[in-house]
Each structure stands twice: as structure tokens, then as C-alpha cells.
Amino acid sequence: MSDTLRAHLATFDRIRKPGAYAYERVSDHVGGVHGTHIVFGSLVHGDEVGSLPAVLRVIDELNHGTLKFGGRVTFFVGNPEAGLAGVRFLESDLNRVFVDSAADDHEGRRARQLRPILDDADVFIDLHQTIEETSNAFYIFPFGVEGWHWARAIAATPMWVTRSPEASFSAGACCADEYVRLRGKPGITIEVSQRGFGNGGEERAYKAIVDTLAIADAVAAGTTTLAAAAEARPEIAFLQTTHRELFTSDALALRPGLTNFQTVQEGDLLSAPGTPELRAPATGWVLFPKYPPRIDGVYKKPLPGEIYRIIGPLPGHPLDLYNLR
Ligand SMILES: [Zn+2]
CATH class of the missing domain: 2.40.50 (OB fold (Dihydrolipoamide Acetyltransferase, E2P))
Structure with missing residues (x-):
């Protein structure tokens, strides 16, 4: 896997659009039509690599104008160093350390580099994969009305493992999506497939990204509202941890x-x-x-x-x- 990942990261470095952020594994695209800023995360867990080919495809299509987005869209690759090592993280779980008290280790430093990107997001979608086989892709994040509207409108999967918005705090730890929700913006996590390339994650991630951008464009243009876009799709099946x-x-x-x-x-x-x-x-x-x-x-x-x-x-x-x- 690491040779394929290395090749994909080299492609990312070659085709990415450098933007205003200091972190180097970011591609930042400004459409100039409206101000909605969508951020997508990949490899926040290093070995959950399956969305990366989809991100490369979208960046390539944006660069060539075959895919258009009028707002601003930013893609980041969270923990490629762990990915190349074939592990979830090197020193601490990156998806727990979006806090001021994060240690000065690899993931703590990375979270500090990523926070300015998350600070700018109007919507954040974090693309993860499960460790073991899964018969379904699923959303997994606490409920919120705007997050629900986005998740239903995107329809990346008909399943959502959710919980009360009030139960989302765990002392001293903060996930990337939770960090965005604490700013009052939707932070959405999708488990797109079992981890690795070729398990269906690429196709699902690609569709989720382009559908999100299309909805953001349509809402900005006034041809629909987010609530109406959600209403036009089937309701999600809500699941909870028992x-x-x-x-x-x-x-x-x-x-x-x-x-x-x-x-x-x-x-x-x-x-x-x-x-x-x-x-x-x-x-x-x-x-x-x-x-x-x-x-x-x-x-x-x-x-x-x-x-x-x-x-x-x-x-x-x-x-x-x-x-x-
Ligand atoms: Zn994950």
C-alpha cells in the first residue's frame, strides 16, 4: 500500500493549488462566485487512505475546469506520515488532539497546522474508513439540524450513527469535526468503506465531494435552500450506540x-x-x-x-x- 500512497501523495504535491495556509498538504481552490467555503479532510487517520484518489480526481477536474465550483474548496491530507508507516497515528490520535492542550508531538503539531483551515470552514466533511469490513458506508457524528440537512442532501449514505448534540464533549480531547461544530458550523464524518484502496471508498468519496459542491453552488445561487435540498432526498436511517x-x-x-x-x-x-x-x-x-x-x-x-x-x-x-x- 505504501508505494501506491507515496505515488498519490506525489501527485497531490504536483497538482495541488497552494493557498493561504502554511500546511503543505493542502489544495485550495477559489471559484470567485460566492463565499461558501467547504473543507474536506482525508487521512486524518493515516491508514484510512481510500478517499485520496477521489480527492486527486476532483483537484484535477477543478484544475481543468471540467468540474466547476463557485465557492472556495480546500482539501487537506491530515496524516500522510502515519499513512506511509501503515498506521493510524505515530504518537497520538490526530482525531483527538484539536485542543489547546495538545502535546508537542507529531499529531499535536499537525492539529495546530490544520486548525486555521478548520477555522475557515463553513462546512467540514471528514472522510474516514473503518478498520474491519463493513457492509455499509455511514455517517457518524452528533446530531445537529444543519449537519442533518447537509448529510441528507448529499445522501452519501442512507445511514447515520448519531447521538445527542449535548453528549459530544469529552474532556481534553476534540475530533476535527467536533472542532468545527464547536464553532457553530456543520462538521460531518463519513466512513466511506473499509480502509485501504479499492474497497469502494474512492467512488463514494468522489460522489460525496461533487454532490456537496453542487449543493453549495445551488444554495448560493438561490435555486434551492439547504432545507429544500435535504427534503428532496429520502430521510436518513438514524442509528445510535447502545x-x-x-x-x-x-x-x-x-x-x-x-x-x-x-x-x-x-x-x-x-x-x-x-x-x-x-x-x-x-x-x-x-x-x-x-x-x-x-x-x-x-x-x-x-x-x-x-x-x-x-x-x-x-x-x-x-x-x-x-x-x-
Ligand atoms: Zn478514522
Whole structure:
């Protein structure tokens, strides 16, 4: 993978439009017709590389005028150094450190370089991939009315793993999309496919990008409103996390073969033979099952926070559940 990634990064460096930002893995395109500024993130987790070919294709089409956007669109490649090393991050999870207190390590410094870009975004869309196989692409971010309108209008996927906007704070940590939401702007994360090239992420990311730009142009031109563009598409299926199993010990291990959106029944055994018993506490779908690499039988540190989640349908519309009507 790293040879392909290296080639794609070289292409990015060659075709990118340098803009006003100091960070060098940015391409910044100004259409000059209206002021809406859309920002897309790729490789915020270094090994989630699948959206990068789509970003290159869009940059190339913008450069050649075969794709037009009247506003400003900025693409950044978040953590290519981790990507080239084949890992999620080098020193700390970049998608946790958009905070003033971030350490002076690789990802802390990168977050400081990226924050001025996020500070300018009217809409931020972060393109991620799951570790294990997934039968669905999905949005994953806390609910907000404007974010909902964008997500439904773009229709990048009909599924959204969401939660109350009030539950979005975790002390001392901040994701890129959350950083934008704290500014009062929509910050949207899409898991486009399983990680890697060729798993369907490129096609989904490309469509999400061009559809977002088309909607932003149409809204700026007054031919539609964001709410009307959303209303014109089917409602999203809202899902919520019903259980998070914390990765509390080196002894824990999932049974092989669990994938995203795999159906489990309450009581199903999810742990590997000979490891502490983990049983699904509820019926639903598995999300983010983790099989961290082991060295001499011991997990590489730091352990992920959760070993798996269970998700299920949200029992109503978020507008009602979160008292937003
Ligand atoms: Zn990710």
C-alpha cells in the first residue's frame, strides 16, 4: 500500500493549488462566485487512505475546469506520515488532539497546522474508513439540524450513527469535526468503506465531494435552500450506540471474523476461545470491532478505548428525541 500512497501523495504535491495556509498538504481552490467555503479532510487517520484518489480526481477536474465550483474548496491530507508507516497515528490520535492542550508531538503539531483551515470552514466533511469490513458506508457524528440537512442532501449514505448534540464533549480531547461544530458550523464524518484502496471508498468519496459542491453552488445561487435540498432526498436511517465495551485489559480478545453491521443477538458470545467472556448485552449490529496487532502475543500500545460497540435504531426522530422541533 505504501508505494501506491507515496505515488498519490506525489501527485497531490504536483497538482495541488497552494493557498493561504502554511500546511503543505493542502489544495485550495477559489471559484470567485460566492463565499461558501467547504473543507474536506482525508487521512486524518493515516491508514484510512481510500478517499485520496477521489480527492486527486476532483483537484484535477477543478484544475481543468471540467468540474466547476463557485465557492472556495480546500482539501487537506491530515496524516500522510502515519499513512506511509501503515498506521493510524505515530504518537497520538490526530482525531483527538484539536485542543489547546495538545502535546508537542507529531499529531499535536499537525492539529495546530490544520486548525486555521478548520477555522475557515463553513462546512467540514471528514472522510474516514473503518478498520474491519463493513457492509455499509455511514455517517457518524452528533446530531445537529444543519449537519442533518447537509448529510441528507448529499445522501452519501442512507445511514447515520448519531447521538445527542449535548453528549459530544469529552474532556481534553476534540475530533476535527467536533472542532468545527464547536464553532457553530456543520462538521460531518463519513466512513466511506473499509480502509485501504479499492474497497469502494474512492467512488463514494468522489460522489460525496461533487454532490456537496453542487449543493453549495445551488444554495448560493438561490435555486434551492439547504432545507429544500435535504427534503428532496429520502430521510436518513438514524442509528445510535447502545453499548460500548471498553478495552479494559490485555486479556480481552474478540472471536475472529466480526465485521461492522454484523447482526448479534442478546447473549451471543463475542470473545475468542480461552479469553474473558464477552457476550452481547443487547440485540443489534456490531460496530468498530477491534483486533489490534500483537507483538509476541501482547497488544501493541496504546490499546483502543473500545473493543467493540453495539448499535441499533434510534427510537424516533432526532428532532423529537433531542427536543429540537
Ligand atoms: Zn478514522
